[in-house]
Amino acid sequence: MSRTLRRGDGFVIGGRVVLAACPDALVQLLLGRRVAFVSATNGKTTTTKLLAAAMGAAGPVLTNNSGANMPAGLVAALAMPAQRVADDAPVVLEADETYLPGLLRAAPDALLVLGNLSRDQLDRLSEVAMVARRWRATFSAMPGLTAVANADDPHIVWAASVISDVTWVSVGNAWTADSVLCPSCGAILRRDGRDWSCECGFRRPSPSWILDDGAVVDPGGARRELALRLPGRANEANAVMALVAAHALGVPAEIASPAMAPIGSVGGRYQTVTLGGRRVRLLLGKNPAGWAEMFGMLAPAPAPVVIAINARAADGKDPSWLWDVPFENLAGRLVVATGERRHDLAVRLAYAGVEHLTVEDPWAAMPTAIKPSGQPLDAVGTYTAFREMLRRAGGARDAG
Amino acid sequence: MPGDAAIRLVSIYPMLLGTYGDGGNLRVLTMRARLRGLQVEPVELDAGEPVPDGADLYLLGGGEDDAQVAAARALRRDRGLARAVERGAAVFGVCAGYQLLGKEFPGSNGVLEPGLELLDVTTGRLPKRAVGELLAEPVSSSLVELTQPLTGYENHAGGTTLGAGARPLARVRAGVGNGVGQLEGAVQGRIVGTYLHGPGLARNPQLADLLLSWVVGSSLPPLDLPAVDALRAERLAAVKPAKE
Numbered sequence: 001m002s003r004t005l006r007r008g009d010g011f012v013i014g015g016r017v018v019l020a021a022c023p024d025a026l027v028q029l030l031l032g033r034r035v036a037f038v039s040a041t042n043g044k045t046t047t048t049k050l051l052a053a054a055m056g057a058a059g060p061v062l063t064n065n066s067g068a069n070m071p072a073g074l075v076a077a078l079a080m081p082a083q084r085v086a087d088d089a090p091v092v093l094e095a096d097e098t099y100l101p102g103l104l105r106a107a108p109d110a111l112l113v114l115g116n117l118s119r120d121q122l123d124r125l126s127e128v129a130m131v132a133r134r135w136r137a138t139f140s141a142m143p144g145l146t147a148v149a150n151a152d153d154p155h156i157v158w159a160a161s162v163i164s165d166v167t168w169v170s171v172g173n174a175w176t177a178d179s180v181l182c183p184s185c186g187a188i189l190r191r192d193g194r195d196w197s198c199e200c201g202f203r204r205p206s207p208s209w210i211l212d213d214g215a216v217v218d219p220g221g222a223r224r225e226l227a228l229r230l231p232g233r234a235n236e237a238n239a240v241m242a243l244v245a246a247h248a249l250g251v252p253a254e255i256a257s258p259a260m261a262p263i264g265s266v267g268g269r270y271q272t273v274t275l276g277g278r279r280v281r282l283l284l285g286k287n288p289a290g291w292a293e294m295f296g297m298l299a300p301a302p303a304p305v306v307i308a309i310n311a312r313a314a315d316g317k318d319p320s321w322l323w324d325v326p327f328e329n330l331a332g333r334l335v336v337a338t339g340e341r342r343h344d345l346a347v348r349l350a351y352a353g354v355e356h357l358t359v360e361d362p363w364a365a366m367p368t369a370i371k372p373s374g375q376p377l378d379a380v381g382t383y384t385a386f387r388e389m390l391r392r393a394g395g396a397r398d399a400g
Numbered sequence: 401m402p403g404d405a406a407i408r409l410v411s412i413y414p415m416l417l418g419t420y421g422d423g424g425n426l427r428v429l430t431m432r433a434r435l436r437g438l439q440v441e442p443v444e445l446d447a448g449e450p451v452p453d454g455a456d457l458y459l460l461g462g463g464e465d466d467a468q469v470a471a472a473r474a475l476r477r478d479r480g481l482a483r484a485v486e487r488g489a490a491v492f493g494v495c496a497g498y499q500l501l502g503k504e505f506p507g508s509n510g511v512l513e514p515g516l517e518l519l520d521v522t523t524g525r526l527p528k529r530a531v532g533e534l535l536a537e538p539v540s541s542s543l544v545e546l547t548q549p550l551t552g553y554e555n556h557a558g559g560t561t562l563g564a565g566a567r568p569l570a571r572v573r574a575g576v577g578n579g580v581g582q583l584e585g586a587v588q589g590r591i592v593g594t595y596l597h598g599p600g601l602a603r604n605p606q607l608a609d610l611l612l613s614w615v616v617g618s619s620l621p622p623l624d625l626p627a628v629d630a631l632r633a634e635r636l637a638a639v640k641p642a643k644e
Contacts, residue, residue, distance in 0.1 A: 317553075343634050348602070
């Protein structure tokens, strides 16, 4: 399955060819370089892009900014870089959660940037607790690892706390339904805002960097406004993770932050395009945790919204997760349900009491009930539905 | 259900047993009752909270292994659900919530965990995880009112064997279901267990209304929801039944 957005399917196939000829390719390509792996259920592509931008402000950097985050995609990004860079340039790589343990064999001294873990594509990926357990077992056998990790996510802490050198960051976690139980002992966790603890003694580590209302507070207490072009609280969290990772890699916040601020889209996410003759802002909404951050990002009611649901392999083949999203929040606006699984969404919206239309292809003929306004129309898609909208709009414009 | 009293629906520990979207079953039942003008009191129990034994219908969903074990232990200690069943309350359990109603099921690391013994079924491990669309024909001798094909999505590693006290809910046409004897789900009195996610009651309105009719004590007037008909038509067309 090719997940590349920028360079077409041939890009990842190239990586597969290299891997077939040389199974050791990733080890060879990473030899002697400083490597950062960014992984999370949500925000890993954005965090990778922000971190690469931050590092890029200080010197050349190699990255897989195509979103191709499985081994073949990484090999392709490294073996066929967009431009030639020095042999000692740092590498910033986005890693799929399930592939991360295997990828680390090629970079046992990597810096890990670990954001969050929640339910996603449950037909393909493991249950959340199992991913965290596998990470922990891998990390504990690799004493050379260092990490920048989200102290507010108990699964992340469970996995990362076996690493001796961790910089804990508090960026919040809007979705807590997958970390009800203590990863250590199985008891129910106590929660108070971002803080959490268990009767067994496992608790949130004290963070040294904190996201606070659009600003980052460093270990010395100094406050710096993020001033991002990217919308939403989740992207502030991504930016703080990237900022602290850049700091760990030797690029200070005063250089990193201005380099991240002007980024306006990531692989087409948040990009305004023209579709069906309308100005449309493209958004990726692929799981309940992502949607928990989405409602605050949408143009406010009564602005209509298009939601495109597919359930192919890269989306997860079971769209039952639509029932974990409080779509009741969309009451008072019209929703256009589209995509291959639009009927699943329509049933969800019907039971939520949300006015909606079910349309196979709104971009061929936008329903007249959706009236043009000055603002772009928000269109949220699952991974492949988003990709399809982006393809029809002519692809991502954000440069690597 | 006495007179005009509200229907009391209890979703048991959705934070533990709600990983696969089964929280939707409570929303579906609540809306289908309200659209018929019935009063409904839906309740979602926090993990470990005592289970009130005076409700009409209890719902349990799918969850991760550790969460399933935690829920089963809390329910065994609490006994509220068992008392409610003795009183004649209805129960609808899905996946992990189906398995824990039985005698035993594989918990964390495959160690067998005792269930609530409300349903005469025993669950072991399937050789290969069952993941995909599930299509099944209701077994008419189990629930005569259920006539329409059951459609849903399954994602489990449990193989469930029915004892003499339980009847099969349906016969598998596509997918795995119980993984034993081409059967899917179990029925025992007013307890229904199934592997159907989707959620199961969103994709199978006849089953939702059957549960509600048990609570109300009479059948319910038809409810026209074209979106549900369209979803069923699309899903039934998408799944090829295995050859008989």
